[in-house]
Amino acid sequence: MLQADQIQLDRIRHYVRALPKAELHVHLEGTVQPATLLDLAAQHGVELPVSTIEEVTDWYTFRDFNHFIAIFRAISQCLRTPADFTRITYEYGRSMAKNNIRYAEVTWTPYSHVGDPTKNLTFADLLNAINAGRDQAKQEWGVDMRWIPDIMRGQPETAPTLVKWLTSSAAQAGGVVALGLGGPEIGFPPELFAEAFSVAKAKGLPGNPHAGETVGPASVWGSLRALNAVRIGHGVRAVEDPALVDYLVEHQIPLEVNPTSNLCLNVYSSYAEHSLRQLIEAGAMVTINSDDPALFNTTLNDEYIHAVLDCGLTLDQLEQTGLNAVRASYLPPDDKATLLASFEANYARLRAKFEL
Numbered sequence: 001m002l003q004a005d006q007i008q009l010d011r012i013r014h015y016v017r018a019l020p021k022a023e024l025h026v027h028l029e030g031t032v033q034p035a036t037l038l039d040l041a042a043q044h045g046v047e048l049p050v051s052t053i054e055e056v057t058d059w060y061t062f063r064d065f066n067h068f069i070a071i072f073r074a075i076s077q078c079l080r081t082p083a084d085f086t087r088i089t090y091e092y093g094r095s096m097a098k099n100n101i102r103y104a105e106v107t108w109t110p111y112s113h114v115g116d117p118t119k120n121l122t123f124a125d126l127l128n129a130i131n132a133g134r135d136q137a138k139q140e141w142g143v144d145m146r147w148i149p150d151i152m153r154g155q156p157e158t159a160p161t162l163v164k165w166l167t168s169s170a171a172q173a174g175g176v177v178a179l180g181l182g183g184p185e186i187g188f189p190p191e192l193f194a195e196a197f198s199v200a201k202a203k204g205l206p207g208n209p210h211a212g213e214t215v216g217p218a219s220v221w222g223s224l225r226a227l228n229a230v231r232i233g234h235g236v237r238a239v240e241d242p243a244l245v246d247y248l249v250e251h252q253i254p255l256e257v258n259p260t261s262n263l264c265l266n267v268y269s270s271y272a273e274h275s276l277r278q279l280i281e282a283g284a285m286v287t288i289n290s291d292d293p294a295l296f297n298t299t300l301n302d303e304y305i306h307a308v309l310d311c312g313l314t315l316d317q318l319e320q321t322g323l324n325a326v327r328a329s330y331l332p333p334d335d336k337a338t339l340l341a342s343f344e345a346n347y348a349r350l351r352a353k354f355e356l
């Protein structure tokens with residue numbers, strides 16, 4: 001590589017790291033770093049198949065969807081007390097600060113914890129614990145978070161109780177901003193959850209399901225029609241249906257795209273083949289996110305860098321996705337305006353600073 005190219009690449013990397021960011025798609029359980037997992041397992045006497053940081057890192061490496069679910073379950077097994085949830089939220093706050101993420105809407109799966117009779121945790125215990133971690137992180141680094149608890153697709157029977165709690169005044173005052181839907185798309189189509197999302201919507205809680213990741217356009221259409229989704233987790237496979245892309249563009253339905261996650265789960269075989277750029281060029285409202293950063297060995301900084309260097313986005317397109325994340329968030333209008341103004345000022349300053 002020519003020296004001039006190398007200098008240009010270094011500038012882009014420094015600029016991306018310095019960009020202020022917002023993250024809309026990240027799972028709290030997927031942010032647990034190897035050292036923390038080992039620590040929690042030892043504390044609670046949970047047997048893991050691995051015992052060193054190197055082994056956990058290797059074990060975390062994606063093999064197939066079943067292995068991924070097994071890891072997610074093992075992490076959930078190690079999260080047993082309110083203090084554990086406070087800790088991992090605080091630690092995600094630290095990683096937000098490192099990635100210059102000013103604001104995040106974080107998903108967590110209440111029924112991985114509340115439904116477990118060995119843990120003795122209530123919804124309120126969980127929310128209070130997570131908010132304690134959020135408050136510590138905010139105090140220390142100025143980062144802020146809101147919550148998108150999700151229904152586990154494999155457990156449709158838990159949906160009514162979960163929605164009842166999520167629409168309570170305590171949950172809404174505690175920072176719950178939307179209803180998520182996660183887990184295996186195959187075999188659990190959106191239509192199964194129509195009633196739950198309709199109850200949530202009637203009580204003012206917007207629908208924010210995962211769709212169009214392991215299942216194609218039908219899952220996205222189903223989420224829009226049966227769940228009144230106002231934002232879609234992933235949605236990348238919408239490109240397989242031009243009429244769906246037209247709809248998403250016309251209605252500016254935000255998509256939470258997670259490039260590395262999609263490569264790890266074999267939705268795409270390379271960054272170059274990923275639909276990120278195609279969606280942006282069609283005019284869709286795209287945001288870039290990390291999904292499960294610890295499990296996919298990524299960070300939001302890395303995702304932004306891949307978007308430019310490997311998916312071929314221009315810096316203007318990248319900045320547009322950053323502003324989209326603020327616009328597509330559930331923040332009140334005044335907070336959005338403040339954040340947008342700050343992002344835009346910083347983008348201009350950083351482009352000048354790094355001569356890009």
Ligand SMILES: [Zn+2]
Nearest residue numbers: 027210233291
């Ligand atoms: Zn996800």
